[in-house]
Amino acid sequence: MRDQAANRDNATQLRSDRIVVTGLGVITSIGIGCEQFWKALLAGNSGVGPVEAFDTSDFPVHLGAEVKTFEPGRYVFHRLPTQIDRASQFAIAAARLAVCDAGLPISDSEADDIGIVVGTTSGEPRVIERFDDHYVAGEVKNIGHNFISTYPCSALAANVACELGIGGDVVTIPTACAAGNHATAYAFDALRSGKAQVMVAGGADSFSRITYTGFARLGAIAPNLCQPFDLNRKGMIPGEGAAFLVLERLDHAQIRSARVYAEVAGYGLSCDAHHMTAAHPNAHGGVRAMELALKSAGVDPRHVDYISAHGTGTPTNDRLETIAIKRVFGDYAHQVPISSIKSMLGHTMGAASAIEAVACVLAIADDRIPPTINLVNQDPECDLDFVPLVSRSHKVNVALNNAYAFGGNNSSVVFARCGA
Amino acid sequence: MNHRVAVTGVGLISPLGDSSSSLFSALCDGRTGVSKLQEFSSNGHRCHLASRLPDFRGERYLSGRPLRPLDRTCQLATAACGLALKDSGWHTEERADIDFALVLGTMFGGMHTIAEFDRAALTSGPASVSPMAFANTVINAAAGQAAIWHNLHGVNSTVSGNSASGICAVGHAADLVRHGQLRTVLAGGVDEFSFESFVGFERAGSLCNDDAGPECPIPFDRRRNGFALAEGAGFLVLEDLSSAEDRGAKVLAEVKGCASAFDCSQGRDSALAIRTLVRAMNAALSRSGFAPDDIDFVSASANGSIPFDCIELTALDVVFGDRGSELPVTAIKCGIGEALGASGPAQLAAAIETFRTGRLPGVCGLQELPPGCPLGGIRAETIETPATSALINAVGLDGHCLSMVLASRDN
Numbered sequence: 001m002r003d004q005a006a007n008r009d010n011a012t013q014l015r016s017d018r019i020v021v022t023g024l025g026v027i028t029s030i031g032i033g034c035e036q037f038w039k040a041l042l043a044g045n046s047g048v049g050p051v052e053a054f055d056t057s058d059f060p061v062h063l064g065a066e067v068k069t070f071e072p073g074r075y076v077f078h079r080l081p082t083q084i085d086r087a088s089q090f091a092i093a094a095a096r097l098a099v100c101d102a103g104l105p106i107s108d109s110e111a112d113d114i115g116i117v118v119g120t121t122s123g124e125p126r127v128i129e130r131f132d133d134h135y136v137a138g139e140v141k142n143i144g145h146n147f148i149s150t151y152p153c154s155a156l157a158a159n160v161a162c163e164l165g166i167g168g169d170v171v172t173i174p175t176a177c178a179a180g181n182h183a184t185a186y187a188f189d190a191l192r193s194g195k196a197q198v199m200v201a202g203g204a205d206s207f208s209r210i211t212y213t214g215f216a217r218l219g220a221i222a223p224n225l226c227q228p229f230d231l232n233r234k235g236m237i238p239g240e241g242a243a244f245l246v247l248e249r250l251d252h253a254q255i256r257s258a259r260v261y262a263e264v265a266g267y268g269l270s271c272d273a274h275h276m277t278a279a280h281p282n283a284h285g286g287v288r289a290m291e292l293a294l295k296s297a298g299v300d301p302r303h304v305d306y307i308s309a310h311g312t313g314t315p316t317n318d319r320l321e322t323i324a325i326k327r328v329f330g331d332y333a334h335q336v337p338i339s340s341i342k343s344m345l346g347h348t349m350g351a352a353s354a355i356e357a358v359a360c361v362l363a364i365a366d367d368r369i370p371p372t373i374n375l376v377n378q379d380p381e382c383d384l385d386f387v388p389l390v391s392r393s394h395k396v397n398v399a400l401n402n403a404y405a406f407g408g409n410n411s412s413v414v415f416a417r418c419g420a
Numbered sequence: 421m422n423h424r425v426a427v428t429g430v431g432l433i434s435p436l437g438d439s440s441s442s443l444f445s446a447l448c449d450g451r452t453g454v455s456k457l458q459e460f461s462s463n464g465h466r467c468h469l470a471s472r473l474p475d476f477r478g479e480r481y482l483s484g485r486p487l488r489p490l491d492r493t494c495q496l497a498t499a500a501c502g503l504a505l506k507d508s509g510w511h512t513e514e515r516a517d518i519d520f521a522l523v524l525g526t527m528f529g530g531m532h533t534i535a536e537f538d539r540a541a542l543t544s545g546p547a548s549v550s551p552m553a554f555a556n557t558v559i560n561a562a563a564g565q566a567a568i569w570h571n572l573h574g575v576n577s578t579v580s581g582n583s584a585s586g587i588c589a590v591g592h593a594a595d596l597v598r599h600g601q602l603r604t605v606l607a608g609g610v611d612e613f614s615f616e617s618f619v620g621f622e623r624a625g626s627l628c629n630d631d632a633g634p635e636c637p638i639p640f641d642r643r644r645n646g647f648a649l650a651e652g653a654g655f656l657v658l659e660d661l662s663s664a665e666d667r668g669a670k671v672l673a674e675v676k677g678c679a680s681a682f683d684c685s686q687g688r689d690s691a692l693a694i695r696t697l698v699r700a701m702n703a704a705l706s707r708s709g710f711a712p713d714d715i716d717f718v719s720a721s722a723n724g725s726i727p728f729d730c731i732e733l734t735a736l737d738v739v740f741g742d743r744g745s746e747l748p749v750t751a752i753k754c755g756i757g758e759a760l761g762a763s764g765p766a767q768l769a770a771a772i773e774t775f776r777t778g779r780l781p782g783v784c785g786l787q788e789l790p791p792g793c794p795l796g797g798i799r800a801e802t803i804e805t806p807a808t809s810a811l812i813n814a815v816g817l818d819g820h821c822l823s824m825v826l827a828s829r830d831n
Contacts, residue, residue, distance in 0.1 A: 058546050112681065112699060121558060128531065131616060132538045140619065141464070148620030149818060152527050153559055154580040158818045162684045167696065170682035170820060171588055172580040174529065174559035182577060186592070193599050195679075210538045213546045214554035270519070271576035273567040276489065276555035285573070406555060407564025409576055 017192045020418050022258040023102025023246030024358050025094040025202075028345055029065040029239055033097055038362050041370040042391040046344050048226065048237050053207045061221040065239030065346030066207050078163050085124040085150055088159040090242035090351070091204035095160045098200060102246035102258060106165050115169035115196040116160050117186045119179025119203035121349035121405075123153025123172070125210050156204055168196050177310075177347065178269075178403040179203050180243070180354030181411035185267040187247045197252055202244030203354035211349065212238050218277065220314055226347075227374040228311035228340035229318050229382040236312040239346030243354035245361070250418070262364045263418040265299060265398070268292025272408030279320050285410040286324035290400065293412035294328070299398055301329045304336055304414075306363050306399040308356040309386075311340025311372065312347055321402065322382045337394055339387040343373040353403035353411065360399035360415045369394050425594045425675040426664040427826075429508025429657035430769045431500040431608075434756050435471040435650055438481075438503065443766060444773035447755045447781035448802045454637060454648040454757050459615075466629035467622050469637060471650035471757030472613050482569065489552055490565050491533045497524060497562035497610040498569045500653035504606060505570060508657035509669055512571065519574030521602045522563050525589030525609035526761040527582055529559035532614035562610055575602060581680070582816030584721070585609050586764030587824055590656060591678030594824075597658050604663075608655030609761030617760075618649055626817065628724055637758075638785040639722035639751035640729050640798050647723035650757030654765025673772045676710065676809075676825040679703030683819040687727050690734075693819075697735035700821040701811060705739075708825035712740050715825070716748070716807035717780055717797075719767040721815040723753040728815055730790065737794035745796040748805055750774075754783045764814045768826060771810040775828035778806045 024034045029047025031037035050056075051064040067090070075093035076084070084092070095116065099106065106114060127150050134142045149155065157172040169190055175182045180203035187199035205211075215221050215238060222235035253260055270292065272285040279286070294301055310321055318340075326333045341359055342348075348355055363369055368391055375388040397417045404410050432439060435453025436446040446453075453471040478487045478495035481502055490498060501522070510520075534557045541549050555561065560578040567576050575596070581588035586609030593607030611617075621627050628637040628646040637648035664671055681703065683689075683696035705712060718736060722729040737744045752770050753759075759766060774780050779802055786800040808831035814822040 060547075123559060125534075128535055128616070129538055131620075132535055132542060135535070136539055136542045143619055143623055145623045145625070148617070148624045148626070151531075151620065152580065152582060152818075153529070154527065154582045154585070154816070154818065154820070158582070158682070158686070158820070161682045161819070162686065165684055167682050167684060167699075169680045170581070171592075171680070174526075174578050174580055175563075175576070176558040176560050186577075186579075189596065189599065189601060193595060195595070209541075210534060210557060213541045213549055214537070214551075214557060216546055217549050217551050217554060269575040269577070271522075271564075271567045271573055273571050273573050273576075275568070276561065276564050277551075288573075405560070406558045407560045407576060408567060409560070409564070 018250040019188050019191050019247055019264045020250050020253050021245050021261045021361050022248055022253050023098040024361060025097025025101060026243040026355055026358050027067060027070060027090045027094045028241040028355060029067050030344055041341060041359060042368055044371050044373045046373060048346055054209050059216050061216055061223050063237050064207055065237055067240055079159055082146055084159050085127050086206035087124050087204045088156050090206060091118055091156050091160050092163045094202060094242035095164060095200050095244040098244040098246050099164060104246060111165050112167040113197035114166045115190055115199045116157050116166050117171050117173060117183040117199060117201045118157040119173045119183035119350045119354060120153055120156055121176045121179060121205050122208050122211055123174060124151050124155060125208035126206060127151040129209050175409055176405035176407060177349055177352055178405035178409040178411040179350035180352060180357060181401060181403045181413050184264060184357060184413050185269060188264050188267060191247060191249055198248045200244050200246055203351040204242035205240055205349035205351045207240040222313060225374045226313040226343050228313045228343050228372050229379055229386045230375050231377045231379040233313045233315060233318060235314050237346035239348040241348040241351045241355055243351055243358045245357060260418045262361045262415045265414040265416040266293050266297030267413045268296060270410045274408055277406055279404060283320045283324040285408060286321060286404060287327045289410035289412040290328045293414050297414035299414055302332045304398050304400050305396040306369050307336055307338040308360050308401045309338050309340045310402045310404045311342055313342060319381050322384060333384055337369050337385050337387050339370055339372045341370050353401060356401050360401050363396045363399055364415060364417050367393060367395050422598050423600060424661035425597045425658055426661040426671045427656050427673040428659055428664050428669040428671060429504045431503025431507060432654045432766060432769050433496055433500045434652040434766055435473055436755055440769040440773050444770055447752055447770060448779055450784035452755045452784055465622060466631055467627035469628055469635050469648045470613060471648050473651055491530050491556045493530045493610055493612045494556060494562045494565040496612060496653040498566040500655045501566045501570055501606050504655040504657050518604060520572045521574035521605040522567055522572050523577045523589045523593040523605055523607045524563040525579050525585030527580060527585050527611050528617055530556050530561050531616050533557060535616050581820040582818045583758060583760045584814035584816040584820045584822045585761040587814035587822040590764060591822060591824055593658055594675040594678060597660050604659040606655050607658055608765040610653035611651060611760035611762055613649055613651035621649055637724035639724055639754050639783055640789055641786050642788045642790045644724040644726060644729060647725055648757035650759040652759040652762035654762045654769060656765060656768060671829045673775060674827050676827050677704050677708030678824040679707060681821045683821060686819040690731055693731045694735045697731060697815060697821045698738045700823040701739045704823035704825050710825050712743060714809055715811045716809050718749045719771050719810055719812045720749055720751040721813040722751040723758040732813060732815060733793060733795060744794050748780050748797040749795055750780055751783050754785055767812050771812060771826050774807050778804055780805050
């Protein structure tokens, strides 16, 4: 094991293109900003409550994890309320917090070398929902001139760029619930190839009637609790939020004396090519993504100290993810702490893996692991260490972040302590 | 080490035919896919033109399995991917052991499916909706469905940069191949014409209209008054050049480099918009190791939009300087309309045909350039011009500026 560690140290020292995390920003149902979010996460707070965004009386389920204390005016200074909708507001707020946290002034001279990449599942679903309200009411004439500029998912990255004055690569990655990890991967490649000096990467999604309707129809929404890996788990709970990470090359961070939280060590992406909404029963795609991520990071599986599980709380996901982790980690699977913060935040869709990335980075910075709450009666088929109920102090040098999505998308990103 | 990026296959479903050659011969003949919109009564609309695929039937391209799980956008993308794979000479059996990737660009994904799904829930209750339709309400549905159909197990990504999404996807995929992250990837884009997008663009005043005379979706024309909304799908197979040559593939072209820049004024500040597009073009050239003088022709993004066509004209003048007076410039949206995610891939397909045939299609319908137009090489007529390199522009309606250098194998 020491040899492996030595190899990795040699490999990383030789690489001049190490990509590091220097800023974090989050908007979640349990807290806004890193400090509040991390405290709430370690305390095991839940953001789940009765849905307020729309009337759920026609639904068999009524819970959601909405962001209830958000004041867009505190973060959005330049875009007018008519120009942007809720997911863009979240994205702007979280990106602004991340850029402030990184101590990164966006001056005119650097703006062109800074990029923004936003992962999302639904873009701005409320804009099309309002379109549909007009349509159903026979009032197509009331559809506004700004529908077409506010709806497309690319508006998320564009709005953040306009608000923060970013002039480099601006892209939105709508790869459903793996989108946050896809965004990190995109930024990692853009920085490694020298296309950008700084990338602000993350994800955002707003609570949506369309998403809620779909998951309810699939019978995937839990009636009371999100209980990943519990024997009685009954599904996921839709949520909303946003998170962004400021990423840059290590030498760039060092020149500007930035605080370095952690390193993005590598990523792996794969596709089941099997079913739009169901994972392949052999879990091969998830295995492949984790293996590719560890390989690209040059990390031996036994050196992973924490896994942030996709852990939605649906019967199938949690069982298959357990199988995939066992396949990749062998006996060590029983030793590595794994948790699902979706137990607290619900499933924030395209934002989820970005928020979980922040949790991974903070776990490395703070050597603490957030718990899987509501896990009281562990499923014997999910027989790994899921850090039930209470957070744990644990040395975290390497964290692995899993996210899976509609379309058969599997994604894993490795974060590692930098330097040492 | 950087790899060279080869284009080894093209698949296209466009209002001017379902192959590069049919698109190209129509463009060279000055035919257009833009025609009177049949769907809606003209009452209450100021735009009556669009460029559509009324005869598209997925079954014609995709057989052996039920097509019902795929909505129209998914079918367009999956069909075009199939054509590109076939053109590239990759057989299904040979692909089984490799992680074939897919990077899809789209502005709207399945917006019509999303809206219909929501409206079904509104009118008949949330329990009445179809779970199968829900699967297609994610914006990456087309990429997911194409992967299932063609058994693509590698990276499966969807990217969006407004109406420049197609070049976003091809540029990103080319960079992944260049830097050794991928060896083989399908890259391109799709968008369908929908009621929702038509109404949206019309309300925003983006479409050609009859407010003050005839509708004129002709790129660069003085009379232009907006674009004609179009639809389609186009994909390219990209692979690293040496692997492509090892397997004996025909190399249609090379993606030399791509760059992206963002105009925070979103076209409102024309000086900034021009500077941003200039920045994208110059970065694409320098990443490719090309000087402006090395470029044989430009495939413009121009679509008939009043502000954006002018921004592009001026930006081309800035980049090409004295050469602007003779630099050949084409704008194929005269023929296919603004096909959003499919526009960029169609521009690439047409450019490859120019390399092959030495013909550059004219801007059909062009009568008069704007006063003081700095460029002399924009013509209505198709010209003979041996070409081995092209600069391809894609300008989003919201500030996304992309530029790509494409070259023939002989360059």
